[in-house]
């Protein structure tokens with residue numbers, strides 16, 4: 024069966040500096056992949072490259088068999104990938120509802136798994152603050168809104184960079200719970216985070232990046248079973 028995402032020989036450059044080197048990665052439908060590695064190893068660049076946001080990229084990226092390697096970000100978004108960037112990107116002057124409604128559109132084949140009602144049900148805190156402006160929200164609520172906005176596009180694949188960075192433990196827990204629900208509804212997820220325990224609970228597979236290359240990949244339990252392996256590449 025064609026994988027949802029198939030990346031082959033992906034390279035990315037910032038000027039003369041090569042940040043990704045020959046990335047090979049396949050992600051199945053509804054699969055959750057944890058992308059980990061030390062700082063500066065290329066995790067964000069990989070997500071940004073998949074989204075078409077790194078102009079100098081080479082190699083092959085296929086979504087459901089369609090070549091999107093050279094497509095612009097807006098076409099990639101329309102073809103079914105949603106991106107939750109590090110540091111968030113909501114409209115501060117718009118309300119929670121306005122932020123969500125602006126992003127709404129059916130997914131591939133007209134799929135409407137995620138409606139406004141369902142997104143608000145997934146995030147009760149957003150439902151309570153539905154008329155609040157984006158700038159009035161806490162960091163955790165902003166992250167929920169960014170994920171909610173991504174869901175409103177009914178993506179096949181959602182890319183989440185630094186899912187819980189800087190969030191209080193209880194709020195982070197809530198984000199992990201929602202990512203699990205999202206995956207349960209059939210979307211594939213690639214998530215970057217520093218919380219290895221939470222990643223191991225969510226992910227079907229963990230992929231480790233070091234210096235722009237995938238140096239390790241496997242089921243969380245398999246990687247955890249080899250003493251010192253993750254410490255070497257992730258620093259835990």
Ligand SMILES: Nc1ncnc2c1ncn2[C@@H]1O[C@H](COP(=O)(O)OP(=O)(O)OP(=O)(O)O)[C@@H](O)[C@H]1O
Nearest residue numbers: 037038040042060061062063064065066067068069
């Ligand atoms: N816009 C840019 N221009 C030039 N170099 C960049 C740019 N963005 C990132 N880099 C460099 O590319 C390398 C990979 O960065 P990237 O942000 O992808 O790593 P990361 O694994 O996500 O790390 P972190 O956890 O610190 O975000 C780093 O050396 C970084 O300094």
